[in-house]
Amino acid sequence: MRVDSNDQAAGLRRRSARAQIACIYCFFDTPEWMANLTHNLHDAGQTSLLIDRRGRLFGGAQTRSLFGWKQQLDLGELHTLPLQHGQGWYAPGVRADDPALHDMARTYDSLVFDEDPSGADLILMPDAHQTFLIEIRASKPSMLRAFTLLKALSHHAGGRGKLVLLGDQAACAQVLDAANHFLPCDFARAISCAAHIDAVFSALAVRMPGEETSREARFKTENDESMALKHG
Numbered sequence: 001m002r003v004d005s006n007d008q009a010a011g012l013r014r015r016s017a018r019a020q021i022a023c024i025y026c027f028f029d030t031p032e033w034m035a036n037l038t039h040n041l042h043d044a045g046q047t048s049l050l051i052d053r054r055g056r057l058f059g060g061a062q063t064r065s066l067f068g069w070k071q072q073l074d075l076g077e078l079h080t081l082p083l084q085h086g087q088g089w090y091a092p093g094v095r096a097d098d099p100a101l102h103d104m105a106r107t108y109d110s111l112v113f114d115e116d117p118s119g120a121d122l123i124l125m126p127d128a129h130q131t132f133l134i135e136i137r138a139s140k141p142s143m144l145r146a147f148t149l150l151k152a153l154s155h156h157a158g159g160r161g162k163l164v165l166l167g168d169q170a171a172c173a174q175v176l177d178a179a180n181h182f183l184p185c186d187f188a189r190a191i192s193c194a195a196h197i198d199a200v201f202s203a204l205a206v207r208m209p210g211e212e213t214s215r216e217a218r219f220k221t222e223n224d225e226s227m228a229l230k231h232g
Helices: 005-014 032-043 069-075 099-105 140-156 169-182 185-189 197-205 215-231
Strands: 021-027 048-052 087-090 110-114 128-136 162-167 191-194
Touching: 021 032, 021 099, 032 048, 032 110, 032 197, 069 099, 128 140, 128 169, 140 162, 140 169, 140 185, 162 169, 162 197, 169 185, 169 191, 185 191, 191 197
Parallel strands: 021 110, 021 128, 048 087, 048 110, 128 162, 162 191
Antiparallel strands: none
């Protein structure tokens, strides 16, 4: 599927009021969680682009383009894959700070990046609304890797963005406790823990920037998200 200039123009008109591009960086060992997230975004009326930065999601797709992602950006046409919920783009190694990607991103409500769980080669998109979702398993290597990633993000992202730890509840709590002790206070306060991913993904989907919601809808959304994060 090509994203041509007509599609871009339509997307730009629909999103002209939005000040920031929404980027969701996913540090998952479990690839199925990517589909769960895009499903929830779709159900909330969001148009998302799932970017395969690691090459593990769409590497075997028969409909992959003959042009590499660099050529696609140069041409201003992304050759995306139709997914059940949203679109996918095979672009291993693409940088989120590429100006051409920034221009193309306004066609979508959100960009979802499949990142290496270690945070290797992580580059953030400038002037975007950042969300970081980190999977933690019940093992010392997974917890250490997550804390190392949080430490890097505390310098990388500063106090900007939303961070959610997902997976094993006890492991997430241990990592959060370490973050509260050893990382900057403002950064640690922005971290939440949750065990039930669908509740978090659903709450996240309706909180993306640029959506017009009533006061009552915002109040309900904030309560739903708070309950999801507190009770996992």
